Amino acid sequence: MTNPIAIEISDLIDRKQNLFIGVSDQIWEYAEIRFEEFKSAELLCRTLEQEGFRVEREAAGLETAFVASFGSGAPVIAILGEFDALASLSQRSNEAAYNPVEPGANGHGCGHNLLGAGSLAAAVAVKDYIERHGISGTIRYYGCPAEESGSGKAYMARAGLFGDVDAAFCWHPAGVNAVPHMSTLANLHVHFAFRGKSAHAAAAPHLGRSALDAVELMNVGVNYLREHMIDQARIHYAVTNAGGSAPNVVQADAAVDYLIRAPKASQVLELYERVKDVARGAALMTGTTMSFRIEGGASDLIPNAALERAMQGFMQELELPLYSEDDLTFAQAIFATLSDSDKQSAAMQVGKEAASYLEKQPLARFVAPYREQLMMMPASSDVGDVSWNVPTAQCAAVTWAYATPLHAWQTVAQGQSAYAHKGMLFAGKTMACTAIAALTDGELLARAKAELAERLAGEAYVCPIPDDVQPARRSSQTAS
Incomplete structure (x- = not known):
């Protein structure tokens, strides 16, 4: 030296x-x-x-x-x-x-x-x-x-x-x-929550609207989406709320977190819109409502x-x-x-x-x-x-x-x-x-x-996290 x-x-x-x-x-x-x-x-x-x-x-x-x-x-x-x-x-x-x-x-x-x-x-x-x-x-x-x-x-x-x-x-x-x-890959971390209606799963299943069904259908839909996105893109998810542990109750609430990645932020945003459409479709199919929020993002x-x-x-x-x-x-x-x-x-x-x-x-x-x-x-x-x-x-x-x-x-x-x-x-x-x-x-x-x-080349930085979004903390028992 x-x-x-x-x-x-x-x-x-x-x-x-x-x-x-x-x-x-x-x-x-x-x-x-x-x-x-x-x-x-x-x-x-x-x-x-x-x-x-x-x-x-x-x-x-x-x-x-x-x-x-x-x-x-x-x-x-x-x-x-x-x-x-x-x-x-x-x-x-x-x-x-x-x-x-x-x-x-x-x-x-x-x-x-x-x-x-x-x-x-x-x-x-x-x-x-x-x-x-x-x-x-x-x-x-x-x-x-x-x-x-x-x-x-x-x-x-x-x-x-x-x-x-x-x-x-x-x-x-x-x-x-x-x-x-x-x-590295740009990304967005998005939380999707579904709200349905609870009911007795045996006595009155027709009166229930399962939020868990909506989460599962969303995941299936996004898995089919994988065939129609660029090779370098990645989409991962984790079910953060399965609606409880009782199988004889129609789950009224369920949620899933998605991480959407691609080489460029513009590609991430395009996929994000398509993933939101899948979520809307899952809500429509199950008679539930859907909400979402961005929890993070990186360029x-x-x-x-x-x-x-x-x-x-x-x-x-x-x-x-x-x-x-x-x-x-x-x-x-x-x-x-x-x-x-x-x-x-x-x-x-x-x-x-x-x-x-x-x-x-x-x-x-x-x-x-x-x-x-x-x-x-x-x-x-x-x-x-x-x-x-x-x-x-x-x-x-x-x-x-x-x-x-x-x-x-x-x-x-x-x-x-x-x-x-x-x-x-x-x-x-x-x-x-x-x-x-x-x-x-x-x-x-x-x-x-x-x-x-x-x-x-003249392109200006745009933060992937909207101005009105503030970070959400998680307990140590929740996957990040």
């Missing part, structure tokens, strides 16, 4: 690594789901305040959103942090067998405890670097709630919180070290090669984490629990040669080469809403064994592992170095902004 920025940032983060690891592990313990991350958000706010940041709580009117700032004036650099968990993914840490802490409870199945703390490390390191060198500009940590289905960043973008930002950086836990040049991700190339350079410059025998033994034990289909899917993504290596040693000690060829990730992220407003780049860092699937107990089990901590700090260093480059290199920012303008 010869780059002076990389050397200094590595030292700054290593000096405070216990602080960042402690925050990550505590957020893992809290495991709070979307818009209910009160303890996690407050822990991050207090830590940032102790490190010298000014913190604005309840940003954009969201109870668990915040913006922490240090410095003044331009350029303004944003580091994005997430900290929400997933419902029903409880799992004991550092165990290579399914063993929930509490059956049905929440768990960090996407590694957002690591994401939030890794971004914290980056923001604090940049702050320390600014102080040391007297650099002008502002570093901000954006505390973004509810990435899982709630789309907290979209609400924050709708409120104009990224209006004066010059560049934004984020990362995600993964099984590889990489700077992907990718887009497609606009990549930025100028920032990505800078980030890739620093990721290759920094020293990769070293793994102990205990690290490798636990990672191998996790890998042994994965299905053949998980391993085959991962092999298709990394290639035959890398897969052969990782099957024997499932903690990747290399940085994948950067390819400026757009990849479509068949998932969604509200980072997309930030990327429509400001040049944005992300990296991925190794925090779990190769081929570990997202949103699975294995992901939760590795969330407090020593190698997850190492990957988190590596990601923090990568983001911090790139943020320093953006703060000090006006030409880099100019190229990044010009690229964003070219990719948007």
